[in-house]
Amino acid sequence: MKQPLLRMFSAFAILALMLGGLPTQSAQAAGSVSLTTLNVAYTQDFSTLAGTPDNGTSVALPTGWDFSESGSNANTTYGIGTGSNNAGNTYSFGSTASAERAFGGLLSGSVTPTIGASFTNNTGQTVTTLDVSYIGEMWRAGVLNRGAADRLDFQFSANATSLTTGTWTDYDSLDFNSPNLAATAGALNGNSVTNQASLSLSITGLSIPNGATFWIRWTDFNIASSDDGLAVDSFSITPRVSDLAPEVAATYPVNGATDFPINANLSVTFSEPVNVTSSWFTLVCSVSGTVTTNFSGGPTTFTLDPGVALTHGETCTLTVLANQVSDVDANDPPNNMAFNFIVGFSPYDVCAAPFTPIYNIQGSGLSAAITGTVTTKGVVVGDFEGSNSVGIGGFYIQDLTGDGNPATSDGIFVYTGSSNLVSVGQVVRVTGYARERFGQTTLNGSTTDSSVVPAANIVPCGTGSVSATDVAMPFANPDEPERFEGMLVRFPQALVIAEYFNYERFGEMVIALPLTGETRPFTGTAIDEPGAPALDRAYQNSLRRITLDNGLGAQNPSILRHPNGLPFGLNNLFRGGDTVANTVGVLGYDFGLYRIQPTGAADYVAANPRPVAPEAVGGSLRVAAMNTLNYFVTADYPTGNPFDNKCGPANSMECRGWDSDQVDEFTRQRTKLLQALAGLDADVIGLNELENSTGAEPLADIVAGLNDLLGAGTYAYVNTGTIGTDAIKVGLIYQPAKVALVGSYQILDSTDDPRFIDTKSRPSLAQTFQDLSTGGRFTVVVNHLKSKGSACDDIGDPDLGDGQGNCSQTRRAAAQALVDWLSTDPTGSGDPDFIIMGDLNSYAMEDAIDEIKLGSDDTAGTSDDFTNLISYYQGLYAYSYTFDGQAGYLDHALANASLLAQITGAEDWHINSDEPDVLDYDTTFKPPAQDALYEPNAYRTSDHDPVVVGMNVVNYAPELGSIAVSPTLTAIGTTVNASVSFTDPDKLDTHTATWDWGDGNSSVGAVSEANGAGTITGDHVYAVPGVYTVTVTVADGYGNTDTAIYEYVVVYDPNGGFVTGGGWIDSPAGAYAADPSLTGKATFGFVAKYQKGANVPVGNTEFQFKVGNLNFKSASYEWLVVAGSKAQFKGVGTINGEGSYQFIITAVDGQPDTFRMKIWYEDESGTHVVYDNGSQQAIGGGSIVVHK
Secondary structure (H helix, E strand, O other): OOOHHHHHHHHHHHHHHHHOOOOEEEEEOOOOEEEOOOOOOEEEOOOOOOOOOOOOEEOOOOOOEEEEEEOOOOOOOEEEEOOOOOOOEEEEEOOOOOOOOEEEEEOOOOOEEEEEEEEEEOOOOOEOEEEEEEEEEEEEEOOOOOOOOOEEEEEEEOOOOOOOOOOOEEOHHHOEEOOOOOOOOEEOOOOOHHHEEEEEEEEOOOOEOOOOEEEEEEEEOOOOOOOOEEEEEEEEEEEEOOOOOOOEEEEEOOOOEEEEEOOOOEEEEEOOOEEEOOOOEEEEEOOOEEOOOEEEEOOOEEEEEOOOOOOOOOOEEEEEOHHHEEEOOOOOOOOEOOOOEEEEEEEEOHHHOOOOOHHHHHOOOOOOOOOEEEEEEEEEEEEEOOOOOOOOOEEEEEOOOOOOOOOOOOEEEEEOOOOOOOOOOEEEEEEEEEEEEOOEEEEEOOOOOOOOOOHHHEEEEEEOOOOOEEOOOOOOOOOHHHHHOOOEEEEOOOEEEEEOOOHHHHOOEEEEOOOOOOOOOEOHHHHOOOOHHHHHHHHHHHOOEEEEOOOOOOOOOOOOEOOOOOEOEOOEOOOOOOEEEOEEEEEEEEOOEEEEEEOOOOEEEOOOOOOOOOOOOOOOEEEEEEEEEEEOOOOEOOOOOOOOOOEOOOOOEOOOOOEOOOOOHHHHHHHHHHHHHHHHOOOEEEEEEEEOOOOOOHHHHHHHHHHHHHOOOOOEEOOOOOOOOOOEEEEEEEOOOOEEEEEEEEEEOOOOOOOOOOOOOEEEEEEEEEEOOOOOEEEEEEEEOOOOOOOEHHHOEOOOOOOOOOOHHHHHHHHHHHHHHHOOOOOOOOOOOEEEEEEOOOOOOOHHHHHHHHOOOOOOOOOOOEEEHHHHHHOOOOOOEEEOOEEEOOEEEEEEHHHHOOEEEEEEOOOOOOOOHHHOOOOOOOOHHHHOOOOOOOOOOOOOOOEEEEEOOOOOOOEEOOOEEEOOEEEOOOEEEEEEEEEOOOOOOOEEEEEEOOOOOEEEOEEEEEOOEEEEEEEEEOOOOEEEEEEEEEEEOOOOEEEEEEEEEEEEOOOOOEEEEEEEEEEOOOOEOOOOOOOEEEEEEEEEEOOOOOOOOEEEEEEEEHHHOEEEEEEEEEEEEEEOOEEEEEEEEEEOOEEEEEEEEEEEOOOOOEEEEEEEEEEOOEEEEEEEOOOOEEOOEEEEEEEO
């Protein structure tokens, strides 16, 4: 380069003179040419310039290339030519239509062209040399035999931003001068060597930093006369670096740093790859002294590990020794560093720096007291880092000492996403953004829930530990757990596993402390009346529960965590009612609940083992009810499938059972259901949630399956077809060897009673059965009332807020309609025994159950009342269903008064409600490991437990009324007529009767009956005088009888004789009613006879019991019967001369003579005995004579 300063000045002076006041136009291709690799050339042959049409124009340029024009004809397009055109312009020169092009121009009085390009150093190093070469081509001679050459001047700029800005430096060795001065004016072939020149130069002494942009350009020299057409082709530029001495480019820490962590590693980065000796640096500190430091890495960046913690605040010096560091390249010299490099710094213990305590961030409220960017410190008490499949995206830290304030939490959650940065027991210092994330006080990376705290913001500060804080229930209020949020806690109490609805999906369960004296939490209206009592129970329950989670955020995890810390499996099950104690973990908050993220195993006790069979209920018959949980034989197809919505009576409703794409689901459901029904071993079973589709009969399928399992003909079903309009119905199956159907089934729906809204409740099904061994009949009514799950606002029945949930009054009205319907004996059973069963969707204390218990007369304590058999036999705390962690029963068995005496027991078989639903048949969403937990047994067949009732059903005996006899006093040879009415609660029974006339003769009674009531008649002629007892016996077809007696029929013979007697007896104790203790001598004397032709006897009688001051005298006789040696006569008389008393004397003329005296009177209150010596008593003296 010659005279660069002069050339630089001259170029700009000339350019200013040329361009001043004239318009300038530029065109530039997008971007800059990126030079990415040292010693690798960038080339450009301009073949992408436009080549057609000849003498046309274009703007197409290679990336990074540019041209600029000044003058009156300046524009932003270049010409396309062969050199034949003498117009001033920027040109793409070349033969006609050839792709071989060159980039240049032709200066004229109206246009001054400049061409060039921009380049960016992306080599990663500072470029110090550029190797530039190109071929200059002459495409037009301006004049013939020009004495001096025209030329393109080459220039370089390190600070230009375009072809017309910046400072430019000339490099004359790269100027292109016209090579052919003898040519005739006009077009030339620039591809001819005669018209070319090859130019090259290494431009040195540059310092182009990595990332910097520089420019090159060619300006057209304005020669006298017409200018030549000159161009550039086959351009090449190569970035290079000159060999410089290696130097330290960067260090960590920087010189003067005061925040270098005491446990951190140092680093040294050189300007180029280097070789170092084993002693290429020293590290000396004011307190730590000379620190023996290991190094690694290279050849450009080295890591220095002191191996020990430096001392906070001391002064340290790192010296890099120049003579121990040499460059790797072979371009020498130089080789070694020019001088030692020294860095001074002070170590800083970030862990000892002030921070905001966690308890200050938490505060005593429900939300963070401090929000925004904070730095805090604590020990990791729960490490749940990683994605949802392995964690919950972060970890919990707790202040090592706490503030001693029980109202403020000492823990906080740090959200780190999928990173794995810490471990339990580490003490860490964390900088993050304090805020509420889904209701839990959290450190995020910024203001969004998804923003993670980066690893650089988490500084290890050793190890530590805190003891778990014991937490006892009940909580004082629902917000009390907030004070433990983020802390390591322990629940020492034995808590009941109360809810596991989300266990399959989220691996979580509810553990609870039951109310005092109870075994588990119970639903409010299962124990208490709706309203304040039930609501208070629910509130108290809410203070006694906590969610036990599994430390994962994933749904449907393959491995489920058992509370004992081991994987849940068939050999490691749990059931509702089992207990856990000493549950330890971190108390967090998510999805609206406080929850324990466990850090260890709890003390688990299997307190509620699986029942192998239902509890014994006694009786000769068993009646059961079970919810099948949507047993459909028709598959549920996806929306849009032509087989979708093919259920219901009109085959237009969504199917609710197994999914068509789950090939094993129906078989699994059916197998479990059959095992459960077989295990019930009931003679009659009412079923809920059966498919109710035209052309599909789930009961036929169930019965076929049971008969395959238990033997042909074991079960049959009541064939109702579809019932109502819903997709599900109720149904009945029975064992025909034990019971028989009596009459037809009947359905209760809105057509029977508008109070029973069958678009809300499923219609009820009633069927009468007869016990084949006893003949006893009973009617079973299966029900499925409106659920609580959806509202009844459309019919004016909102949730009353009293604990009964939705539609309570709809269920109440249905219950009223039900008992009123049953009072009409809808099946025509002729039997008073009714049992109401099924899913009433009402807990024990709710309105619907109260209405049933009152019976059809709506009055308690009357004969039509129904009794809750579950409560009657199991007590207050029975259950068969769990919802929201609270137990109760919706599936009922209620018997009316007449059937209650025949019930022997009622039990719930707990095979479903205590089992987690991961064990059920459903395969939707379950991963293979969960599917494998299925077993072909009865457990978790449904979500409701079945109820079983035992009974000894009797055929009621007929009941006789009083016998009517006419006449009751008659002479021998006269016909005596008798009749009696009877009733039978079993109104369909038929009866026979027998009369026993008391004289050794009997006869068949004539029976006339209808609808459980009838009359028996008979007649008889007595041939022998006597006092006879008439007996009638009625019997039904099952051996049940009743007997009635009439006393007495008196048959006399006026010509049969008379009787006389006198003497005394020893009156026994108890004979004298006024004083039963009195005994002693009683005297008597009597005469009784018929006068000739008379029908009424005459005579007189006296009887004296002096000790009792009793002196009886007859006034008249009514009849006298003499039969052999025995005589009886009856009359009236006075005692002590007063009153009117009846008497009968029975006297026997025998060996010895015997005597019995009975005296009584009657008034409105009944018969009152005055004296009766009780039996035929031998006289103590005197005689009795029967005269023929």
